[in-house]
Amino acid sequence: EGEVAHGQTASYCANCLVLQEKVRQLQEELDRLKANLPAPDPQTPVPTVMDDTSEQEMDSADESLTNELLASTDETLKAAGAGGAGGRRIRRFKHEWLKKFWFLRYSPTLNEMWCHVCRQYTVQSSRTSAFILGSKQFKIHTIKLHAQSNLHKKCLQLYKLRMHPEKTEEMCRNMTLLFHVAYHLASEGRPLADFRPLAELLKKCDLKIVDQYLNEGDCQTLVHHIGRSLREDLFERLRLSPFLSVIMDGRTDELLADNVAVYVQYVTGEGPAHTEFLSLQELSSVTVDGYVQALDRAFGGIGIKWKEEKVMVGLGVNGANVTTGLRAGLAVKIRKTLPWLLCVPCVLHRPHLEVLDAISNKELSCLEDLENNLKQLLSFYRYSPKLMCELRVTAATLCEETEFLGDIRAVRWVIGEQNVLNALIKDYLEVVAHLKEVSGQPQKAEAAAVALALLHFLMDYQSVKLIYFLLDVIAVLARLAFAFQGEALLVAHADDKVEEAIEEISRLAEAPGEYLQEFEETFQENFHGVPLKNLRVAEAKFNSIREKICQRTQLILAQRLDSNSRSVIRASQVFDVASWPQNEERLRSHCEEEILHIYKHFEIMPSLAIELRDRKST
């Protein structure tokens, strides 16, 4: 009340004037009521409290209103101002400035001028501007400078937008373009610094883009909001989905902590299930508990309590640091809360990694020896541009593969890279010839020594035979990987593919595969004219190695599918429309048993009961 009373004569702002008038009327009404006086006669109605007079109306009205009011006070103020002159020059506010600068306001009581537009539309950061607080710097120069200032221009833009709503729409369109640019940068993983040049490019293409927000910080803000919006959409879809499956892909990082990418599969009313990235979680430890905690955090972040809400039906765990034991342990742990959980072999892009990791141990040290030798051979060329050039001329295939691999030191299993072994076999003679040449150069002692060691490896009968045999094994695993990468692969089919692979591997243990056969046919006393060493000494040893590799590989593949989930997963073959019988009669009874089995498995699941009830009621 005090403030308003104080401001009663202090402002010519239209908003203030209207409010002051209302206050005056209310005060009168209050006084009347206090004095217990009768209501005023209907000719002078007491206005009601502040109606919906919008700011917009006041703004549009304020110019004429202010000017009118000023006209009445102009003379008196002028007289008062002139009386105070004397001695050092005193600058005074000149009322004609109000006509010259429409945004200018002046309060004779406070003897301050300010900018009406800036006061209404300023941003937090510039609240200290003299033309917002109130200035006593009565110089036309000062006002002109303010009119040209960026702050004023920005506020003016906002003011005009408010006055003309149709411009807001245009601004929205322009901002949408800016959002597109920010989204593009984020989704392509491009630096935020590209924001401005990209926006400028669009401008050159005659697209209207706003001039503001073109710095990195604002781009980051836009990306942040885009991300938030997309996540909220996803969360909403997840909440609506009656069932969820989770895929966890662990990753070992030697520099930072281990982490796991959590993906979630959900169903909507139409179309197939969707798979989306949920979040990346740091692993406190690569243990069952570490993974469960990561799962808690991933779902906790979107307000889903997976243990209580009981909507999770499937789990796939993959990754370099995930052992068979860990995978099984995790399944056991989660099944304590969600007994219907299916643990399925999720898409396995690189089965050779897991197989090689699992089978390589002390008994099969030959694998690691081979790996080390291969890495040394590739490194020998990879990190010497000169040697690489020489290799390019003679052994183009191997050179290409080496380049493709990038940093050899970062490749987990060179053996697993099918094309590397293939390339080595293809360019075998050229590589051996080149190494021989390098080893014979006395001026490059270091390189010569390495080349000699590598020659020793390449001209070893057992090494070469092992490479041929591994090519057979890797080929089987590569076919499996290819099958896993198929777009519409059913779980039941994945199981079949694993079975097939196990079968093929067992055949390799008994009879030589395609590659080994080729080796045996080619090798007669020497190999393409290269005399191999340690001939036949290791034939028995090789056979034992071959057997072991096959056995272990079979075992690892067999463990891929969780035994508890197997029966349900096999029953899910019923969903493969291609396997349905043509005959209508037979179709009726087709897979009745399997459907019943799947139903019984999920029967205990609360959300299934709800889903079925909802279906019935509709």
Added chain:
DNA sequence: GGTGTGATCATGCCTGCATT
């Protein structure tokens, strides 16, 4: 996240011009 740098703005002083 701290720091240096340039841009912007408010302010005061000075000067030149117009008016009294």
Added chain:
DNA sequence: AATGCAGGCATGATCACACC
């Protein structure tokens, strides 16, 4: 000549941004 005013210029404060 005195006075008033606009505009130029210098200066310090503050802010945004780039860089480390």
